[in-house]
Amino acid sequence: MGEYTNLLVEIDSEGISTVTINRPKALNALNAATVHELDQLFDELAANDAVKVVIVTGSGEKSFVAGADILEMKDKTAVEGRQWGQLAQGVFNKIENLPKPVIAAVNGYALGGGCELAMACDIRIASEKAKFGQPEVSLGIPPGFGGTQRLSRLVGKGRAKELLFTGDMIDAAEAYRIGLANQVSVPEELIGKAKAMAQKIISRAPIAVQVCKTAVNRGLDVDLTSGIAYEAEVFGLCFATQDQKEGMTAFIEKRKANFIGK
Numbered sequence: 001m002g003e004y005t006n007l008l009v010e011i012d013s014e015g016i017s018t019v020t021i022n023r024p025k026a027l028n029a030l031n032a033a034t035v036h037e038l039d040q041l042f043d044e045l046a047a048n049d050a051v052k053v054v055i056v057t058g059s060g061e062k063s064f065v066a067g068a069d070i071l072e073m074k075d076k077t078a079v080e081g082r083q084w085g086q087l088a089q090g091v092f093n094k095i096e097n098l099p100k101p102v103i104a105a106v107n108g109y110a111l112g113g114g115c116e117l118a119m120a121c122d123i124r125i126a127s128e129k130a131k132f133g134q135p136e137v138s139l140g141i142p143p144g145f146g147g148t149q150r151l152s153r154l155v156g157k158g159r160a161k162e163l164l165f166t167g168d169m170i171d172a173a174e175a176y177r178i179g180l181a182n183q184v185s186v187p188e189e190l191i192g193k194a195k196a197m198a199q200k201i202i203s204r205a206p207i208a209v210q211v212c213k214t215a216v217n218r219g220l221d222v223d224l225t226s227g228i229a230y231e232a233e234v235f236g237l238c239f240a241t242q243d244q245k246e247g248m249t250a251f252i253e254k255r256k257a258n259f260i261g262k
């Protein structure tokens, strides 16, 4: 793996890669250097067969990611602002479309670009200390890293607009209630919970998991008829995998399946 200044990267023997955004003095705010590092890292994670599931978290007890770096953003021109938004949008799209599951372990503030990063992940597990919000309107901008789009898809139009228009922060319990967080954990168990979910996913048939991800992501971009047509294609294709034979044979033989990802 490459060398990173603002990211800590671990890969364990089970295939779980834990990526920690590490700028604690700025509450892990995303500056351009960090976004470029995420871009490079997610290419590496995609290409590395030893990595099965990725967990994204923030360093320290207080913050997941407190947004885009306001200091760096303050004096941007309109053109530079658009380029900055497009750069991070591209990286977040890469995370969303990584052919492996990505779990956000939201340990603290997930504000602005931090909430948008969490939403680009497949699943969000929140610490009881987590706070979510899109406070951009307090800074004179809308969200620019996909927040106007992903928030409404996750929690619906009305709740998204309330959060976007007021800039209010919500706690983990409210995030769970509206479907922004999948689970809430006591802080000490957050990473353990994320790893337990990762282990469970790793024990399932990898290609089947991967096509579930693609089918959900693609399906939300198209009409229902096109989405279910795509589902039929990938459903059919999975019958060409050894893991489909293994999964169904193991069921009939009343034993645990041993999947190989082929």
Ligand code: HXC
Pocket (backbone or CB within 6 Å): 025, 026, 027, 029, 066, 067, 068, 069, 070, 071, 081, 084, 085, 109, 111, 112, 113, 114, 135, 136, 139, 142, 143, 144, 145
């Ligand atoms: C740069 C940040 C930062 C940020 C915190 N810091 N958030 N620096 N960009 N987004 C820095 C502070 O300046 C401070 O540095 C240090 O981190 C600690 O923060 P404090 O504010 O002192 O901590 P606290 O009082 O506990 O308040 C925590 C907080 C607050 C509520 C999270 O920091 C906050 O409101 N941050 C900004 C949140 C935000 O608006 N995010 C959205 C950004 S816009 P010093 O040097 O003073 O110790 C965005 C747009 C994305 O994300 C799309 C763009 C295209």
